[in-house]
Amino acid sequence: MDNQLKKYRQIIVQLLQKYADMPSISDPNSELEEQLILDTERDHYQILTIGWEKSHRVYYPILHIDIKKYKIWVQEDATDFNFVEQLESLGVPKSDIVLAFHPPYKRPDTNYATA
C-alpha cells in the first residue's frame, strides 16, 4: 500500500507542477498571484489564485486534491484539462478516486468511489 501512496503522491505533484508551469492566460498587468501549495506530509495539494483586483478580493482554488486513506479526493478542478481524466490515463482506477466536488449524496450516482 505504501508504494501505491508514494505513486499517487508523485502523480499529483507532477500534474500540479506541470499545470503551474504553464504560461498563465491571466492579464499580465494583474496583481493576482497563482500559488502552488504542496503539503506532502498531510497530503493536501493546491493551486490557488489570490490577490486583489482593485478593491475586489480574489481567493479562488484552481485545483485542490487530497489523499485520504489511499484514495485521491478531487475537491476542486477549475483547470482547462480534466484532472480526473489525467489521473485515469496514468493508471489510477475509478475506485481510488472520489469526486469530492460533488456532495456526498450525489456520489453514489457516479462510477467513482463515494468516500
Added chain:
Amino acid sequence: MDNQLKKYRQIIVQLLQKYADMPSISDPNSELEEQLILDTERDHYQILTIGWEKSHRVYYPILHIDIKKYKIWVQEDATDFNFVEQLESLGVPKSDIVLAFHPPYKRPDTNYATA
C-alpha cells in the same frame, strides 16, 4: 537573513499548529473538515474549512499566511485570536508584516509594511 527566515517559519508553523489543535467549535455532526496545510518549501501556510453542508459547498480559509522576501503576508485571518498581534508579541516588527487582507492602495494607511 536566513536565520530570520527560519525563525519566521517556526513562529508561523507553531501558531497554526496551536490553532489547529484547539477543540473545534463547529457542530460535531458536521461533515466539514478543517485542514492544516503547511508548505515550508514554498512558504504557504493555511487552515481551511472544506466540505459540504447538505448541498452547499464550503471552502473557507480560516488562516492563510505567506512569507515573501523575508516578510510575513497575512492573507486571511478569520480566527478568534488576532494573528498579527500574536506575531508582534513573538517579536516580529510591524515593518516585516504585510496586511495583505487589505487591498494594496489601503496599506499605506496602516503602520505595517505595504509589500
